[in-house]
Amino acid sequence: MIVLAAAALVVSGCTTTITGTPIVGVTEQLGPKGPVPAGLDRYYGQALVWRDCRAMAHDDESKGAFATKGVECALLSVPLDYTKPDGRAITIGVLRQRASGEKVGSLMINPGGPGASGMSAAVYIAGKAKKTALVQRFDIIGFDPRGVGVSEPRIECLDDAEMDAERVAPSLDTVPEVEADNKEFAEKCAQRSGGAEVLANVGTRDVVRDMDVLRSALGEEKLDYLGYSYGTRIGTAYAEAFPANVRSMILDGAVDPNQDPVQQVIGQVKGFEQALDAYFAQCAKCEVKTKARLEELLKPLEDAPLKVDDRALSLSDATTGIAAALYNDEYWPILTQALKELTQGKGDTLMLLADAYLGRDDEGEYTNLMAALTAIRCVDEPRITDRAQLESTSREIVEATKGTFMADTEPQLPALDTCAFWPVPNTSEPHQPKVAGIPTLVVISTTGDPATPYAAGVNLAKSLNARLITYKATQHTAFLDGSSCVDNAGVDYLVELKLPTQDLTC
Template identity: 65%
Template sequence: MSRFRLVPLLALLVALLSACTVSVSGTAVIGTVEQVGPKGPVPAGLERFYSQPLTWSDCRAYIHDDESRTAFVKRDIRCARLTVPLDYANPGGREITIGVLRRQAAKARLGALVLNPGGPGGSGMSAAVSVATKAKRTELADRFDIVGFDPRGVGASEPRVRCLTGPEMDADRIDPPETTVADAEAENQDFAAKCAERTGVDVLANIGTRDVVRDMDVLRSALGEEKLTYLGYSYGTRIGTAYAEAFPGNVRAMVLDGAVDPLEDPAQQAIGQAQGFEKALADYFAWCAERPACVIKTKDDLRAKIDALETAPLSVGGRRLSASDATTGIAAALYSDDVWPVLSDALAGLAKGSGVTLMLLADLYLGRASDGEYSGSMDALIAVRCVDEPRLTDRAKLAEVATRVAEATKGSFLTDTDPPLPALDPCAFWPAPNTTEPHQPVVTGAPRLLVVSTTGDPATPHQAGVNLAKSLDARLLTYEATQHTAFLQGDECVDSVGIRYLVDLSLPAADMTCEG
């Protein structure tokens, strides 16, 4: 299973690389109760959830990690908890809560724009702060409440998925990769057992996209929206697609940016990511060629530096930078060319024997806070994928898949660092069954949607967007650049198309391309 998340990192990297520590104390939880639902269709037996009031209060009470500590101190945002059934098949049973954040429309409110940043495991609440900031002084911020939610099991939502403790995660990061199938499978089985023990099998059984889209429809009603206006990045495009399948008549508009191919299996995704990051690395070195600040200018030189960490990890403030962490930090910086100067500094440090910046990049990506605790985003990623995607338990098929991935990605930076081993992954030992599988989506009755796909996207290849647009009969907007996702990231062409669609429901007459 790929360790690289499908989530835009630029805003997080920029915010946290330059952030000061924010101290929060004595936060008063005094809220404003608002009841504007139910709106739209209400499934039988769920009336009390669809009609529930939301109590909007200071978001500082929802801080749970470094990312939210930076994001949730804005004065123009408010947060609330949405109550939903753990198991929609048993709405009278256990209840859980979903964290929700809102920045209200500046003027002439049209409705709520609900968003998800991807992952799985990314915080939609933190992402909403970033999107609201980027959208300021645009018609999008004027006309829409910007609303982000942390999917069940993630961030401020309760309960959170928990598999490894902070010290266990730190130890896992420095341990050399397993070299035998038996050892790898023992580790993966232990991971699955800890997830079951620390999170609960009932939570793991209801953590997938199937359940997130049900939560999103409850949120739509509680926000007072007859129909949903949605922005999904990366894995968030899978949530959007699944929502349009489950509730096609409840969709007003959707922008799906950085698409996940609905028919793609994990092996195909691993191949696409390895090839995508390889191209992004080549683009980075082309950018470096004429820049004296770039000390490491070729993949061979970088490979030698990473290989040296296998036997001699670098000391970083009482911790050690492993080859795996260095690779993670490099991959994180390849999500956007805006972060390439940070990567250049990180690699210059590596060449001088310092791993400080690479460790910081890896920590940000893996959700490690300054106190040594983790956000749980990586645990949630695995938990969601283990119920969303087909699990591979046939050893003959497993060997065939491992060979296919190895051959398709031979020589790539990521797979050279972490070569595939034909071992059963954690999902093969998962205590909960699949709740969905890759399939051809059917969205009969939904309006035409907008899919945005970037030609040099390392995490979600452009072709995945082409495929999703075809599957949904959606309009495709191609962006020519090297980065993961494009909407509201500074390109006037992409932003104008997306904003016009979300505000006026006006789409280009045909598929189109914006040049970066």
């Protein structure tokens, strides 16, 4: 049963407490707005208490973002399990920067991951968009998906010390060793995240339902959405679940919704290889000019991690740091510095790059990004538990990626991965989206994207019957990242619903 309800507005002062600090907040009730699924009236019509964000900060990234002038934060209540709307409720962290001019709506943002903080990302993206009509015409809304960042319960797997130890642990060379390690990791995730019921409900299936609750609580009839990387999967799933509730969407750095995980792995390995080749092609004056020289420098790290202050740079960390720098050609000068240091027996910059990618701050504390990434992936994608299938897929990956940098430094073993030991089944799987009735959306795909290859964006645009913007560059995602051609087309679309020309190339 669908109930259509009119919105009410209530604004009042109240006092609440977060982390022991009394904060005066403003209660705002704008919903319910739009269709309300049966049994969810109290969620769709809930009031949000907006307050100073700083008391919600929990790591270096959020401390910096949440101190930004003009942002306010709230906690959204949603069911842990949407099949049990009268059961346990959980909270979703929400951040807002209000429109500076005449408001079109609320632009909801997800930066990907999965597991990245949308609250912190919204502040960063609003800063990049400050000279555009986006910040004038939209409330910029960031949310931490369930299990992530401010949202509770948080997904937790390894503590800080265990994360550090895992990064320098010797490589496991046998299938039984790898599988025992993966099984132990899965068990810790279940124990430390609140049990199987929490892990069963952290996937994209549930995140898009949270987004619809948030849309209503914000007082919006329709959703405006900007999704990067894995955020494109969220956007696609929302459009499929709530096609009539969509006003506009930009999906940038696309995940192909119809591609199986094996092909995703192969595509990503080849994407990073393409980016590494592009890096070396412009590196005539670099200290390290070839992949062969790079592999020569990295090989000793297999047996002897490089001392960096009171820590050690492992082969895994070095590879992670290099991959992090390949996400955008703006980072290539940092990679050049890092590889020059490596020729001198130093690993400081590679360690900094790896720490940034893995969510470790200067105090040795980690965000829960990597834990959330694993937990979400394990319920978003079908797992492989059949050993014959595992042998086949392992051979397929090895054959398809032979000779690439990633394959050479991280050889594939035919071992069951963490998801094979996950205590709950997957709730999503790759499929052709069924999105009849959605408006025309916009997909952006970059020709040299290492993490989400260009073809994935082409396929997503075709699946959604969306307009495709092609950006010729070597970087992961493009909107609000320096191309006036991409940015102008995207802003015009979001603000005025003016679609870019068919097959626009920038």
